[in-house]
Amino acid sequence: MSKTGSSGNKRTYRKVAQKMLAALDSGEFPAGARLPPERELSERYGVSRPTIREAIIALEVMGRVEVQTGSGVYALKVFKTNSDNPRDYSPFEITEARVLVESEAAALAASTLTDEQFTELEAALEEMSQENESGNLTSEVADRKFHAIIAESTQNRPLINIIRHLWDIQENLPDIRMAHQSVCKTDGERRIAEHQAILDALKARDAHTARVAMRNHFARSMDALHATTEQRAVEEIQRQLNARRERFSLNRIQYAAE
Amino acid sequence: MSKTGSSGNKRTYRKVAQKMLAALDSGEFPAGARLPPERELSERYGVSRPTIREAIIALEVMGRVEVQTGSGVYALKVFKTNSDNPRDYSPFEITEARVLVESEAAALAASTLTDEQFTELEAALEEMSQENESGNLTSEVADRKFHAIIAESTQNRPLINIIRHLWDIQENLPDIRMAHQSVCKTDGERRIAEHQAILDALKARDAHTARVAMRNHFARSMDALHATTEQRAVEEIQRQLNARRERFSLNRIQYAAE
DNA sequence: TTAACCAACCTGTATTACCAATTAATGAAA
C-alpha cells in the first residue's frame, strides 16, 4: 500500500483530514466558504477537538484551507503550491523539469566542455555499455555520472546544484526507477545510442544539436514512464478483478457446503 | 513579510515548527535521527504537548519528519537543497541559471496559461508601470509577481520551486539589486516594454517567441549587471587609489611634523 | 551458552475540561 495516502492509516487526524479533503473536493465545503466551527466538526467526525485541530493544521500546511483566528477556517480557492515536498512530486513533473534544465545545460556545455571532460564522458559511456552487456540493469551510476559531467562543465553552480537536486529526488521515486529499468531492459542499446548522440553533438560544439539530442533522450524516458505507469494501472485493475473473482468463488463454495 | 514563512506568526505551532525546522536544517536533528520525545520538546520550547504535536504534524505534512507510533519522531533524509551556499554564487551565475530556467518556463507557459492568469499578468504589468512612474524604483515585488505567475502556470512544482529558489537567492545579492535599480533608473520604459513583449507572445500562445522574449529580457539584465559591476570595479580602484594617496600624504605630514 | 519469552517502561495517541485571545455582530448613543 501507499505509505502516505491510504485511508487505513491508524492515526486519526489523517483519516479526518482525508475526509475533509474529500468534502473540500466534492464542493461540500465550497471554495472561499467558512468551514463549520471546530466543535461542530468534532461532532460530525466523531473525534475530539484537538484531533480536528490537527487535521485542520494538516490541511493548512497542504495549502487547502486558511485559519483566521477568532473568525473561522476558510476553504482556499487557489491551492497554494507551497508543497515543496519532493515526496509528492509526480514522476512526470520531475522528468519534465529535468528535460528543460538539462537540455539547456547540454546546450551550454557545448561551448564549455574541456578535453578532459570529453574523456570522462566517454569513460562514463563505456561504463554504461558494460553495465548493459553484463545485465546489471539496476545501476544508474554511470548514467548519472554522464549527466553530472555535462552539468559540471557549465561551471554554473546554481545550475549544477539544481540538476543534482533533481537527480536526488528522482532516485527516490520508485515509479521512475521502474521506468528506468524497463527502458534498459527493453532497449538498452538505444539508450547508449542516445547518449552517444549527445556526446557527438557536444564534441562538434553544436549547442543546438546537443539540446535536441538531450530532449530526445528525455522524450524516450518520458515515453517509458508513461508505458510503465499504464502497465501498472492495468495490473492494479487485474489484481482487483482477481480479488473480486476469488471472493465470488468463495461464496459459491460456501453455498455448496451448506 | 511572507504570509507563511515569517517567524512573527501568531499561532504557536508555526513558531515551534519553524524553530524545529531550523534545528533540522542546522543538523541539530540529523537526518535519520530520532527527535526528543514530545514531553521533552514541550519543555524545551516552553509550550504544551498538544502544541508540540501540532508542530510535528506540520513537519510531517511538509515531509520533513516521520512519526512512528510508540517509537518516536524521526528526521527524514531530506534532499539537500541547502547544501549549496548561495552566498558565494556570483550574480552572473544566478542570472545565467535564471535565463535558462525561466525561458523554458515561459515557453511552457505559452500553452498552460489560463485566462485568469493573463489578467493577473496584466495587473502585475500595470503595477510595474505605476511603480516606474511614481519613481519607486527599489521595489521588485511586481516584477517578481510577473515571473511567479508564469512559473505557477506551468503547474510543474519542481520548476516552480526552482524559480522561487533562484529569486530568493538573487534578492539577497546586493550586486543584483544594484543592477536592477540602475536598469530601472536608466530605462524603466524599456523594462516595461520587455515584459509586455513576453506577455504578448504568451497571449499568442507562441512558445518560441515567448522564450526569445524572455531571453532578451534577461540579456538586458545581464548587460546592466556587467555595466554596474564594471562601474563598481572602477569606483573601487579609485577608492583604493585615493586611500593610498591619502596615506602617502599623511606620511609626508608626519615626516614634516617630526 | 543461547534463544525465546515476558513484563516494565517509554513513546506517541486521544480525550475531556477549562480558560484566554481574537474577531464579528449587535445595539445603543451621539
Next chain:
DNA sequence: TTTCATTAATTGGTAATACAGGTTGGTTAA
C-alpha cells in the same frame, strides 16, 4: 447615519488523564 462599547461566537492554548503500541532488558527454559 455614524461611532463606539458590549456581547456572542470562534479559534488558541493548556493541563491532566487514560490508553495503545513499541522497545528494552532481564528471566526462564532449552
